[in-house]
Amino acid sequence: MPEAIPNPGEQPADQAAPALTTPQSGPVSQWLRSQGFDHHSLEPDHLGVEVIGVEPAFLPVIAAALKATGFDYLQCQGGYDEGPGGQLVSFYHLVKLAALADQVAEAHEPAGTSHAIPAEARPEEVRLKVFLPRDGELLIPSLYGLFRGADWQERETFDMYGIRYEGHPHPKRLLMPEDWKGYPLRKDYVQPDFYELQDAY
Numbered sequence: 001m002p003e004a005i006p007n008p009g010e011q012p013a014d015q016a017a018p019a020l021t022t023p024q025s026g027p028v029s030q031w032l033r034s035q036g037f038d039h040h041s042l043e044p045d046h047l048g049v050e051v052i053g054v055e056p057a058f059l060p061v062i063a064a065a066l067k068a069t070g071f072d073y074l075q076c077q078g079g080y081d082e083g084p085g086g087q088l089v090s091f092y093h094l095v096k097l098a099a100l101a102d103q104v105a106e107a108h109e110p111a112g113t114s115h116a117i118p119a120e121a122r123p124e125e126v127r128l129k130v131f132l133p134r135d136g137e138l139l140i141p142s143l144y145g146l147f148r149g150a151d152w153q154e155r156e157t158f159d160m161y162g163i164r165y166e167g168h169p170h171p172k173r174l175l176m177p178e179d180w181k182g183y184p185l186r187k188d189y190v191q192p193d194f195y196e197l198q199d200a201y
Helices: 027-034 056-068 097-107 150-161 194-200
Strands: 040-042 050-053 073-081 087-095 125-133 139-141 164-166
Touching: 027 050, 027 056, 056 087, 056 125, 056 139, 073 150, 087 150, 150 164
Parallel strands: 050 125, 139 164
Antiparallel strands: 040 050, 073 087, 087 125
16 A cells, blocks of 8 residues: 655644744853843854844943943944845844954964964854834934944945934935935835936936
């Protein structure tokens, strides 16, 4: 007798349905929790970098706490669109750069000698993500006051996704003309007609 082909929607009798698991908290998340900072632990990225979800109002406080503990360099700020029905996301990738420099300096003598950073030396990293409903108020406090490198990066994210950064000293488009309609990297963006583009110039 031929073997029965299981229905894709059915679980075999001898297998239980997989349980939904909460991502395990990394060291940064554990420290934040011990200090009373509310946040969400998310899955690490493909390189194993810890990712933390933060509410917009708590972003400056959490970023300031992390900077005080050594995350002194904003390597990257950006945004992305999760797609239809999804959210818009603003992220900040922070690095302990001074700690890495100290680690390299201690490994070499005499003091002041210039050496390449060993390949195995990696800085501590963490990524903060703020999720915003696409049909809600797209407003996040700017981190310009903590990290001057956020200046052009937050402007570019505003320009491409329409996320506004409250308190930014230059809240203007960076790449597109000031009178441009829409935000070109959003997945619901409609490309202007070629003739409309010509009229704009």
